Amino acid sequence: MSNVIIEVKNYSWQYINTSEPALRNINLTIAEGDFIGVIGPNGSGKTTLAYSLDGLIPGQYNGIKQGEVFVFGKEVEQYAKGDLQRSVGVVFSDPEAQFTAMTVEDELVFGMENLGMSIPEIRERLEWVTDLVNLKPLLMKPPYEISGGQKQRVALAAVLAMTPKIMILDEPTSMLDPVSRKRVFEVLEKLKKEHRNTIIVIEHSLENLIPLADRMVLLSNGELILEDETPRFFQNMPLLLEKSVYPPGALLFFYELMVAGYSNHQLPLTLDEAEKKLKDLIKNRTLQGEQQ
């Protein structure tokens, strides 16, 4: 059994001056190196959960907290200010909220300086993320002068540069076109495989998320209503569709085949898997037809 890195216990949070809790009685355990996909409609509490894991809640927000949130075995409220943020990096869905510097390069360097890294190390990491997220042409530009998609990439790079043990990405690709979106997920795949970071991604675009996620979490109205290993998670298709989660076409197709009795319970998570499975299925069907 791998190390538990995050443990959320009977946790509820209600923002001040609101009539309903944003999160209710959440229980969630995340192991080191896990890649978790968090999905759910807008307003279901996904961002509140992200803020709760890096101590922004209750640190920066007023409200009522019940239950506990442990990160590395310690309750988030027990951390000295700023300590938790060294190990938990958040890429916000609104990247402007996180910019403070006058150039993209300064923006990337800022976080590393704050962590007290040496200049050679900062230089090395700057080169690495610039390359990884393809930011070279933007380094000297002011963050407010670049496009929404470019801002999202800078925000991602700024967090990557610090390589926190836990990375939380809140809709990191909402403003990106399909190519840049794919590139971001390629970067995440690399981090997962080579660095064993624990990664939590909040996303509406499931096609890229599903092949990477070890586990999926569905939030609805502030409650965690489904959590499972990704292939098993999608066995609950009626619930997902009811909650307006629309899986990629190939996955939905195989779910329908499964319900109709044509296919087994192993749902394909990627296009490659779906192609192979469909070819096998048709081959077997044809063989059976010939035998009869």
Next chain:
Amino acid sequence: MSEQKPYIEVKNLWYSYTDGTLALSDINMEIYNGEFIAFIGQNGSGKTTLSKCLNGLFKPTRGDVIVDGLNSKNTPIVQMVRRVGYVFQNPDHQLFNNNCWDEIAYGPRNIELPEDQVKERVEEAAKVVGLDEAYFGEHPFFLSKGLRQRVAIASILALRPKVIIVDEPTTGQDARQSLEIMDFLKRLNEELGHTIIIITHDMPIVAKYARRVIVMGSGRILADGETRDVFRMADVLAQTYLEPPQITQLAQRCASLGFSPSTLTVEEMLEQFEKIGS
């Protein structure tokens, strides 16, 4: 369709920004009443620039844009925006009044309609987008993104344009909100006869709603045709780094088994599966 006169004609359109950057090269197309079109392509491919040429916000550097018989070169913008409305990608770039009523009334007032007609138009537009009267006095910024987008669309509808261009209607919306906004545009198209153009990166949305697709790349039209036919053009799409919806790709990879490479939906795929090998 060929006997009908096009509502919009674009002839040899070139557009350069004032700094000299070439944004559109030799665009030719015709748009007919009642069409539902998707402009697709990477960021920077010219989709938004082309849209702004269609509503007269940008004047051609060379060539012509003719809308309802009027050449955009010598037609005042107030005449153009009554025919082609453009809804911004981010509603916040468009909304600037202190309450929803003034926001929706801005266009009709700008074309100098008398106040009683302005009132009629605002009420009509609000009704179409399903914006309750209770919101009329609200500041748009305190509404949800979905509602702000409705206000943005209502403010365009109040000008009663024949053609409505919506830039990235589903960005930042969850699945339910996306379908709601798209079903609403479909209703404008089918019931009220508006021509709808969406600019989007969401291929499943394109497959479900658009009947015609125009693919843009580096300021040019790379393909223009029926949705099914365009999604078959893997090479063209790859040129601009787009991919057809996942179910279409699956059908294309399994075409040798008898699946049609222009399959658009899961239902179509299931129907074919029933037939193949049974």
